[in-house]
Amino acid sequence: xxxxxxxxxxxxxxxxxxxxxxxxxxxxxxxxxxxxxxxxxxxxxxxxxxxxxxxxxxxxxxxxxxxxxxxxxxxxxxxxxxxxxxxxxxxxxxxxxxxxxxxxxxxxxxxxxxxxxxxxxxxxxxxxxxxxxxxxxxxxxxxxxxxxxxxxxxxxxxxxxxxxxxxxxxxxxxxxxxxxxxxxxxxxxxxxxxxxxxxxxxxxxxxxxxxxxxxxxxxxxxxxxxxxxxxxxxxxxxxxxxxxxxxxxxxxxxxxxxxxxxxxxxxxxxxxxxxxxxxxxxxxxxxxxxxxxxxxxxxxxxxxxxxxxxxxxxxxxxxxxxxxxxxxxxxxxxxxxxxxxxxxxxxxxxxxxxxxxxxxxxxxxxxxxxxxxxxxxxxxxxxxxxxxxxxxxxxxxxxxxxxxxxxxxxxxxxxxxxxxxxxxxxxxxxxxxxxxxxxxxxxxxxxxxxxxxxxxxxxxxxxxxxxxxxxxxxxxxxxxxxxxxxxxxxxxxxxxxxxxxxxxxxxxxxxxxxxxxxxxxxxxxxxxxxxxxxxxxxxxxxxxxxxxxxxxxxxxxxxxxxxxxxxxxxxxxxxxxxxxxxxxxxxx
Numbered sequence: 173x174x175x176x177x178x179x180x181x182x183x184x185x186x187x188x189x190x191x192x193x194x195x196x197x198x199x200x201x202x203x204x205x206x207x208x209x210x211x212x213x214x215x216x217x218x219x220x221x222x223x224x225x226x227x228x229x230x231x232x233x234x235x236x237x238x239x240x241x242x243x244x245x246x247x248x249x250x251x252x253x254x255x256x257x258x259x260x261x262x263x264x265x266x267x268x269x270x271x272x273x274x275x276x277x278x279x280x281x282x283x284x285x286x287x288x289x290x291x292x293x294x295x296x297x298x299x300x301x302x303x304x305x306x307x308x309x310x311x312x313x314x315x316x317x318x319x320x321x322x323x324x325x326x327x328x329x330x331x332x333x334x335x336x337x338x339x340x341x342x343x344x345x346x347x348x349x350x351x352x353x354x355x356x357x358x359x360x361x362x363x364x365x366x367x368x369x370x371x372x373x374x375x376x377x378x379x380x381x382x383x384x385x386x387x388x389x390x391x392x393x394x395x396x397x398x399x400x401x402x403x404x405x406x407x408x409x410x411x412x413x414x415x416x417x418x419x420x421x422x423x424x425x426x427x428x429x430x431x432x433x434x435x436x437x438x439x440x441x442x443x444x445x446x447x448x449x450x451x452x453x454x455x456x457x458x459x460x461x462x463x464x465x466x467x468x469x470x471x472x473x474x475x476x477x478x479x480x481x482x483x484x485x486x487x488x489x490x491x492x493x494x495x496x497x498x499x500x501x502x503x504x505x506x507x508x509x510x511x512x513x514x515x516x517x518x519x520x521x522x523x524x525x526x527x528x529x530x531x532x533x534x535x536x537x538x539x540x541x542x543x544x545x546x547x548x549x550x551x552x553x554x555x556x557x558x559x560x561x562x563x564x565x566x567x568x569x570x571x572x573x574x575x576x577x578x579x580x581x582x583x584x585x586x587x588x589x590x591x592x593x594x595x596x597x598x599x600x601x602x603x604x605x606x607x608x609x610x611x612x613x614x615x616x617x618x619x620x621x622x623x624x625x626x627x628x629x630x631x632x633x634x635x636x637x638x639x640x641x642x643x644x645x646x647x648x649x650x651x652x653x654x655x656x657x658x659x660x661x662x663x664x665x666x667x668x669x670x671x672x673x674x675x676x677x678x679x680x681x682x683x684x685x686x687x688x689x690x691x692x693x694x695x696x697x698x699x700x701x702x703x704x705x706x707x708x709x710x711x712x713x714x715x716x717x718x719x720x721x722x723x724x725x726x727x728x729x730x731x732x733x734x735x736x737x738x739x740x741x742x743x744x745x746x747x748x749x750x751x752x753x754x755x756x757x758x759x760x
Contacts, residue, residue: 229538236535238403241578243527245407246520247321252282252413253502253517269309269362273354274686276313281678286318286576290612290631292422297627304378305371307627308361312354312634313682315605319346320678321577322584326670328529329588333664340670341660342587342597346580347677348655349602353638374637378629385625411506411520416458420497423452426489431474440468446489447480460496467492535585559599559643566603576608594660595653602643605635665726 280289293310296302302310326339361372371379426446448456456464470485479485503509508516557565570579580601586592592600609632616628642648663669688706692699 233535233538236531236538237582239527239531240535240582241403242407243524243531245403246410246524247528249407249411249413249503250517250520250524252415252418253411253513253520268689268692269358270685271689272306272309273313273358274682274689276310276315277317277678277682278313278686279310280314280317281320281682286314286608289314289317290609290628292419294612294616294624294627296422297623304623304626304630305365305375308371308374308630308634309358311627311631312350312358315634316347316350316354317678318577318608319343319350319580320674322346322580323670323674325528325581325584326588328533328585330667330670335588335590336667336670337660337664338590338594339584339588339660340663341594341656342592343580343584344659344673345594345598345652345656346601346604348652349598349605349638349642352642352652352655353634356641357634357637374630374633377633378626381629381633382622382626385629386622408506410523411503411508411516413502414459414500414504415502416455417497417500417502419455420452420459420493423455425493426452428490429479431479437473440473440487442473442487444490445470445474445479446486447483448486448489449483453484456492456496459500460492463492463496556596559596562596562599563603563606563639566600567607568603570604570607571610576604579604579607594657595649598649598653599643602635602639605638606632609635661731662726665730 276289279292280286290311293302293307293314297304297307322343323340326336326343329335329339357374361374364372365375426448428444428446430444431442453464467489468487470479470487473487474485501509502513503511503516508520510516511519566579570576583592583597583600587594587597609628612628612631616624642652659669659673684706688699688703691702
């Protein structure tokens, strides 16, 4: 018993010595680690550093947005310089609905601004150069043409498949809504017009609204976009345009008239005179005020004061039109002005594309950084707002910016990085469509004639009717969203799909349709034959596509695998792992 007790006491003593040694060793290790490791910054310093980083990123984001809007402005001016004269001359061939629709698409693509196209249409209607009935298809085409800008922006995400799919789908939501609305409303408008001989639903609703508005008083309505006020000084220093040259081309040359009494003039050609209306005179003054003021008046040489009742009678107007309209420069100031329209437009277009790509790259990187973590949760909560509230937000933003292209192009990168879902992009886009009508309404109020008010209301009515057809009912809404998502799916597998889509839908199809419609005016038989062959080819393609041709482009297996990849990559924010709270234990 004594031996057993001795052994037990010896074991306890050894255990106590080992425990004390372990405690001393832990203390030494802790002291060394405290001495060797830097002091952890306090919570206040960490929050200050995080706030400064966030502020820097926000400032960088604002700078990227400024360069982005500058690039869009320069791109619009470049397109006007390169294709503005052609766009202005297009407005003279709008005698049938198909031609008018395609003219609206092509003209808006060329000038890169539906606001410019619709303002020209309002001016032509106010000058009695275009009827309200013929203006309606042009307005519809302008709605389609304006969506090419955000489609171009979506191509900036071509480096990553999933981002390109989401960005291209978000951009083409605009296209799908506009094209489907035209496909429904234009045939109804033409059919009712053929029965009544006056106009269709859009015409009559806009007529009622115009009569109601005309009960007010005339006033000049102007509104300066704050973003334009910020971007314009630098943009104008690089290149500035004179859109009145385009307007003058759209009005055309005044008719030459012969005096009933022969008068001999030595310094001026008195063999013909021209009656220039108020709208045309105002446009010509903006083209070149000094040259217009020097044009001789009929009253000074012909002696008759009533040759042009309600208009200005001028001599030598054909020379003014030839020198300052047909051969006049659209670029009238800026660093690139001396290069001329063609060279200046090309240089400006290359510069704008470089700025657009660079700003978009930095914008996407900063968005990726900012939308992670709590910021992502806040933005996603904001995107969960009511659809109609989102539509109102899109309209207000477009009214402030005065450009639906800028708003939708700024939202497209958000779709690409996954912050803005495609289904939420639709109401914001529809709101932008409503907001862009504000420009044409202002242009109409400035003229304040019944016809101009009515054509501005046509623009508004077309967008509202399209929204009533495709948005309130979920099944109809899914048609628009699913069509855009399908295009995004093809783009994720074939990176050239966005470029081919732009070339086909915004250039080739409008040009072919316009050519066929003009062919009917030249030869009815040739027009019928070409139209029959075109419809046969299109019908054959659609039958082949629906019979399984679509799976030859993209197989069922590829579609299913892509859906699985998207499900794995697109993790909802609610399932993100929350950061663990700090505890006293340390995992090794």
